[in-house]
Amino acid sequence: MELNAKIPAGPMETKWEKHQFNVKLVNPANRRKYKVIVVGSGLAGGSAAATLGQLGYDVSCFCYQDSARRAHSIAAQGGINAAKNYQNDNDSVFRLFHDTIKGGDFRSREANVYRLAQVSAAVIDQCVALGVPFAREYGGCLANRSFGGAQVSRTFYARGQTGQQLLLGAYSALSVQVALGQVKMYPRHEMLELVVTDGHARGIVVRNMVTGEITSHAADAVVLGTGGYSNAYCLSTNAKGCNATAIWRAHRKGALFANPCFTQIHPTCIPAAGEHQSKLTLMSESLRNDGRIWVPKQAGDRRNAWDIPESDRDYYLERKYPSYGNLAPRDISSRAAKQVCDEGRGVGPGGRGVYLDFAEAIGRLGESVIRERYGNLFEMYEQITGENSYKQPMRIYPAMHYVMGGLWVDYNLMSNIDGLYVIGEANFSDHGANRLGASALMQGLADGYFILPCTIGDYLARVSPSDRLKTDHAAFRQAEQDVKDRTSRLLSADGTRTVDSFHRELGALLWNNCGMERNEKGLREAMAKIPLLREEFWRNVKVPGSAADFNQSLEKAGRVADFMELAELIVYDALDRDESCGAHFREEHQTADGEAARDDARFSFVSAWEFKGIGQRPALHKEPLVFEYLQLTQRSYK
Numbered sequence: 065m066e067l068n069a070k071i072p073a074g075p076m077e078t079k080w081e082k083h084q085f086n087v088k089l090v091n092p093a094n095r096r097k098y099k100v101i102v103v104g105s106g107l108a109g110g111s112a113a114a115t116l117g118q119l120g121y122d123v124s125c126f127c128y129q130d131s132a133r134r135a136h137s138i139a140a141q142g143g144i145n146a147a148k149n150y151q152n153d154n155d156s157v158f159r160l161f162h163d164t165i166k167g168g169d170f171r172s173r174e175a176n177v178y179r180l181a182q183v184s185a186a187v188i189d190q191c192v193a194l195g196v197p198f199a200r201e202y203g204g205c206l207a208n209r210s211f212g213g214a215q216v217s218r219t220f221y222a223r224g225q226t227g228q229q230l231l232l233g234a235y236s237a238l239s240v241q242v243a244l245g246q247v248k249m250y251p252r253h254e255m256l257e258l259v260v261t262d263g264h265a266r267g268i269v270v271r272n273m274v275t276g277e278i279t280s281h282a283a284d285a286v287v288l289g290t291g292g293y294s295n296a297y298c299l300s301t302n303a304k305g306c307n308a309t310a311i312w313r314a315h316r317k318g319a320l321f322a323n324p325c326f327t328q329i330h331p332t333c334i335p336a337a338g339e340h341q342s343k344l345t346l347m348s349e350s351l352r353n354d355g356r357i358w359v360p361k362q363a364g365d366r367r368n369a370w371d372i373p374e375s376d377r378d379y380y381l382e383r384k385y386p387s388y389g390n391l392a393p394r395d396i397s398s399r400a401a402k403q404v405c406d407e408g409r410g411v412g413p414g415g416r417g418v419y420l421d422f423a424e425a426i427g428r429l430g431e432s433v434i435r436e437r438y439g440n441l442f443e444m445y446e447q448i449t450g451e452n453s454y455k456q457p458m459r460i461y462p463a464m465h466y467v468m469g470g471l472w473v474d475y476n477l478m479s480n481i482d483g484l485y486v487i488g489e490a491n492f493s494d495h496g497a498n499r500l501g502a503s504a505l506m507q508g509l510a511d512g513y514f515i516l517p518c519t520i521g522d523y524l525a526r527v528s529p530s531d532r533l534k535t536d537h538a539a540f541r542q543a544e545q546d547v548k549d550r551t552s553r554l555l556s557a558d559g560t561r562t563v564d565s566f567h568r569e570l571g572a573l574l575w576n577n578c579g580m581e582r583n584e585k586g587l588r589e590a591m592a593k594i595p596l597l598r599e600e601f602w603r604n605v606k607v608p609g610s611a612a613d614f615n616q617s618l619e620k621a622g623r624v625a626d627f628m629e630l631a632e633l634i635v636y637d638a639l640d641r642d643e644s645c646g647a648h649f650r651e652e653h654q655t656a657d658g659e660a661a662r663d664d665a666r667f668s669f670v671s672a673w674e675f676k677g678i679g680q681r682p683a684l685h686k687e688p689l690v691f692e693y694l695q696l697t698q699r700s701y702k
Contacts, residue, residue: 275613
């Protein structure tokens with residue numbers, strides 16, 4: 065299979081503008097004839113559904129939450145990047161492009177990343193127009209702060225609630241289109257199958273999560289904006305409902321899965337507190353602007369933080385990375401925290417934590433300033449831990465957070481299945497082997513507001529609404545039957561183990577063998593154990609209730625079943641990529657000072673995997689990465 069990314073020719077600065085002119089258009093009077101399905105209502109899906117509805121398309125938007133405004137995008141805290149250079153600190157489109165490529169350790173497409181940087185400024189303008197209450201300076205101008213992996217201030221924010229405010233902005237735009245009849249919302253509906261005929265996406269099969277009813281929905285194009293798959297690791301910063309089912313159903317129908325081993329660890333999470341904890345809580349990376357990270361210099365020092373003098377503290381990020389300090393990128397900061405904890409210098413129960421200390425900032429700026437910037441985050445931390453971070457340091461430790469891998473897409477955001485578009489975290493396209501902080505919201509909204517609405521017309525102009533399949537077509541009937549058979553199989557196992565017990569075991573297996581650091585021995589161990597665990601799951605899982613009503617155990621079982629299959633692909637990819645790059649850190653491949661050592665001669669490509677069947681080795685297809693504007697160099701943040 066040849067992967068054609070469809071990157072336009074010409075200078076980088078003009079690729080997107082020329083491409084916008086060259087794509088085919090759908091006449092405004094004809095758009096109402098075209099049906100588009102959007103799965104997901106977060107920042108990517110919600111903004112896409114709203115914009116496509118405003119353009120005049122007939123849009124159906126599906127989400128498993130009880131309201132579009134409860135999508136997981138609401139949990140994003142710290143901010144959204146854009147190259148507006150409001151601080152006059154020498155930022156630019158090219159610098160944002162450079163920082164993003166470098167942050168991803170040169171494993172992303174130049175053309176896609178440059179376009180993202182170009183569109184970023186318009187994203188901020190769009191959000192302001194929708195009423196998003198970004199923080200402002202005294203004179204009324206929008207405020208900026210710094211984030212990891214950058215030496216400029218380009219991150220727009222709304223205290224520690226940026227994701228919530230951006231989602232409410234997108235939701236307001238979506239609600240207008242719902243009221244006008246351009247978008248029909250289907251809350252509490254979970255996509256369980258993609259319908260494909262003759263290489264084209266024709267629609268989806270969903271389950272009404274309240275009644276259990278299985279229904280089919282046909283369209284001229286399908287858009288997946290369903291987020292990432294980090295919940296395969298069980299303990300993550302994602303909401304428990306976040307899952308990979310939509311993209312995994314598409315993968316099983318032929319959509320290529322790109323770079324699945326590129327999973328990101330976030331360095332500032334509240335440490336795990338117990339064996340049966342269901343998820344982890346993120347403390348925004350924005351806290352690293354004013355918080356200083358440290359551990360005791362001596363292993364085994366169990367004194368309270370306030371009893372340890374400055375002379376006995378190791379501000380290890382400032383020591384190792386003086387240029388970036390506490391704002392070193394996430395992958396580097398996470399591994400550094402693990403290293404000091406492995407040395408016996410970790411703090412808190414179990415020694416799996418480091419301090420995030422605001423004493424210096426409070427002394428310099430005053431407590432009122434810190435409250436204004438981060439007050440809700442401090443409140444959340446105190447509610448969870450019972451500790452007042454104005455009086456003592458926070459304790460943080462890395463945790464699974466985001467995924468850079470996802471379904472393969474071309475420059476138009478279309479997968480290798482015609483008519484299937486993938487946006488936001490569900491695709492692989494922009495972040496390479498490590499995402500810089502505050503770039504997820506930027507990509508989701510850029511895809512949904514500006515890129516997809518332009519490129520989807522190029523496909524729709526080539527198909528006729530009269531060719532849309534009816535839902536009584538044999539392909540839809542077969543897809544519905546496949547969903548029912550799978551559901552019946554889950555309910556009929558009648559085993560002795562809960563879904564949660566399997567999920568915890570799978571998550572521990574992935575975290576220990578394919579987490580912050582990986583090696584061949586651990587990956588081969590995971591490769592041997594995952595199929596055995598999957599076989600036991602189908603034989604011995606216990607799913608109570610029925611399929612004919614509200615059944616959260618059934619929902620969870622279906623998602624974990626997909627994680628079982630996806631986990632094996634993650635490990636396949638991690639084993640095959642015999643190099644270190646960004647968050648994919650193979651212990652066998654590191655520099656003399658412990659940083660990731662890439663192998664550009666052998667691995668400067670996108671790994672795109674084709675599904676070949678359960679228990680069968682997937683087929684690997686490679687998209688070469690060509691760097692015309694940035695020189696491949698050893699990444700350094702010192």
